[in-house]
Amino acid sequence: SLDIRMSRGIENGYYGHNDTLHVVLSPFGVLTLIAEEKKMILDALSMLGISLQDKEDLITQDYPLHIDPSLSEAFEVTNEAIYLREISTLNLNVIALAVSQSVGLEKYEKRFDSLFAQSRRIVESIHTYSFTRRSRLMQFAKRLALTRHDMVSNLLLLDKPNILWDNEEAEALYNRLAFILELYDRHETALSKLAQIKEDVMLVMDIINHKKSEFLEWIIIILIAVEIVMGVMEMMKEL
Template sequence: MNLLSLYLSHPLTTATVEYALDITLSRGVENGYYGKSDTLHVVLAPFGVLTLIAEGKKEILDALSLLRVSLDAPGLITQDYPILIDSELPTLFKVTNNEIILREASTLNLNIIALAISQSVGLEHYEKRLDTLFLQSRRIVESIHTFSISRRAHLMQFAKRLALTRHDMVSNLLLLDKPNILWDNEDAENLYTRLAFILELNDRHETALSKLSQIKEDVLLVMDIINHKKSEFLEWIIIILIAVEIVMGIIEFIR
C-alpha cells in the first residue's frame, strides 16, 4: 500500500471531497474525517492536511486529479510512506524510517498512521513559516539602530503574526495531548507513539516552540527600545515647551 499526505494551500471541505471521490466521510480521530472505497482510504485532518492511502500510486494520482490538486504546485509540502501488510508478523506492527508493516490493515490503524503523518506534514508547514519569521526577526534586530517610532505599527503587526502562529501550532496540530481514542486502545497508542518517535514529532515541536520564544524575545527587545525612544521624544517635547514658556515669560517681564 502507498500513503501520500500533503498540506493543502486551499483547504478542502468534506462536501468537496465526498462529491469528487464519491465517498462518504465520517468523523474520525481528533475532529478529523475519514472515508474509504474499494481502492482508496481518505483522511482529512482539521489543520488542512489530506492523506490518501491506496494499493497503487495510480489510485492516489487519480484521486488528486479529481480533487484538482496538483503535485507540481510550488511550495507544496508532501510526505509519503509505504505500508506493507504481513499476516505472519509476530507483532501487531513494525515501524522504521523507510516503511510501516502491519499485521492487518484495520480502519483504526490506517487512521492512526494518517494522523501521525498528517501532523508531521502540518509541522513542516509551520517550520517553514517559522524560518521566514526568524529571518524577518533578524532583519528587524539588525536595523534596530534605525528603527523609528513610525514603524511601531509594523512591529505590532509582526508580533500579531507571531502570536497567531504559536496559537495555531498549539491548538491545530494536537501534539500536546494524545488523541482521546488512544486512552482506550493500548495497541493504537503504541502504534501512534512509535510513529511519533520515528517522525520526531515532539522534538520538532519543542524546537519550533523554542524558535518562537527566541523571536518573541527579539520583538520585546525592539519594542522596549522603541518605547524608550518614544519616552525620550516626549521628554524633549516637554523640555522644549517649558523652555518656550520661560522665554515668553522673560520677554513679557522685560516689556
Template sequence: MNLLSLYLDRPLTKATIEYSLELQMNKGVENGYYGRNDLLHVVLSPFGVLSLIAEEKKTILHALSTLGIIIEDESDTITQDYPIHIDPLMEERFKVTNEAIYLREVSTLNLNVIALAISQSVGLERYEKRLDTLFMQSRRIVESIQTFSITRRSHLMQFAKRLALTRHDMVSNLLLLDKPNILWDNEEAEALYNRLAFILELYDRHEIALSKLAQIKEDVMLVMDLINHKKSEFLEWIIIVLIAVEIAMGLMQMIK
C-alpha cells in the same frame, strides 16, 4: 500499500471529497474525517492536511486529479509519503522504521492512526517553514533597530499578532500536546502512534518550533522596549523645549 499526505493550499470540504471520490466520509480522530472504498482510504485532518492510502500510487494520483489537486513543483508543495507493507506472518502487530511501516493486518483504526501521525508531520513542516520566514523578519527588525519610523510601532504590533496566532494554531490544531481521545481506549493504537511520533520526531520538532517562537518574541519585545524608551526620551525633550520656550517668553516680558 502507499500513503501520501499533503498540505492543502485551499480548503477542501468533506462534501467535495464525498462527491468527487464517491465515498462516504465519517467522523474520525478528533475533528477529522475519514472515508474508504475498494481502492482508496482517505483521511482529512482538521488542520488542512489530506492523506490518501491505496495499493498503487496511480490510484492516489488519480484521486488527487479528480479533486483538482495537481502537484507540479514538489518544492512548493508540502508532502510526505510512506510505504505500508502488510505481512500476516509477522510476530509483532506492527513495526515502524524510517523507510516503511509494517502491519500484520489492516484495520481502519490503524490506517487512521498512521494518517494522523503523518498529517501532523506535514502540518508541523508547514509551521517550520513559516517560522523560518518569521525568524528572518525578526532578524531584519533587530538589525534596523537604530532606524526611526513613525509607523514602526504599528508594524511591530502586527508582527507580534502573527506570532501569537502562529503559536495558537500550532498548539490547538496539531494536537501534539494532548493525546487523541481514541488512543486512551486502545493500547495497540497508542503504541503505533507513539512509535510513529518517535520516528517522525514530532515532539522534538514541536519543542524546537516553540523555542524559535519564544526567541522571536524576545526579539520583538526588546525592539518594542527600545522604541518605547526612544519615544519617552522624545517626549521628555519636547517638554524640556516647551519649558525653555515658556521661560524665555517670560523673561522677554519681564525685560519689556
C-alpha cells in the same frame, strides 16, 4: 469528487474509503491518501484538481505502507516504511494522523523560518525610529500569538487523541510513529524558535518605548526653554 462518503474519525477528523483508496482529512486541513499503488493516489489527486508538479508550495510526504501477515508483532515502523500484520480502519487512521501532524509541523516550520528572518530584519533596524513602527510591531506580535495558538490547538500534539487511551495497540503504533517522525522534538524546536522571535520583538518594543519617552522628554524640555525665553523677553520689554 472521489465518490467517497466521509465519516467522523479521530479528533474531529474525517475518513472514508472505497475498494482502492482510504482517505483521511485532518481537522487542520491535511489530506492523507492510502492506496495499494502510488498511481491510484496520483489519480485521486488529479480528480481533486491537485497536481504535485504545478504546486510549488504544496507540502507532501510519502511513507510506504506494507502488509506482512508473518510479522511477530502487530506492526513494525522504521525510517523507510511502516509494516502492519493486518489492516484495520483504526490503524490506518492512526497512521494518517501521525503523518498529517508531520506535514502540519513542516508547514509551521516553514512559516517560523519566514518569521525568524523577519524578526532578524527588525532587530537589525533597531537604530531607526518612526511613528508607524510601533503599530507594525504590534501587528507582528499579534501574528506570532495567533500562529502559536493555531499550532498548539490544531496539531493536537500536547494531548494524545482520546481513542488511543482505550486501545493499547493503537497507542503503541502512534507513539512509535511519533518517535520516528520526531513529532515532539520538532514541536519543541518550533516553540523555541517562536519564543526567540517573541524575545526579539519585546526587546525592540522596549527600545522603541524608551526612545519615545526620550522624545517626549526633549519636547517638554524645549517647551520649558521656550517659555523661559518668552518670559525673559516679556521682562525686558517691561524694562
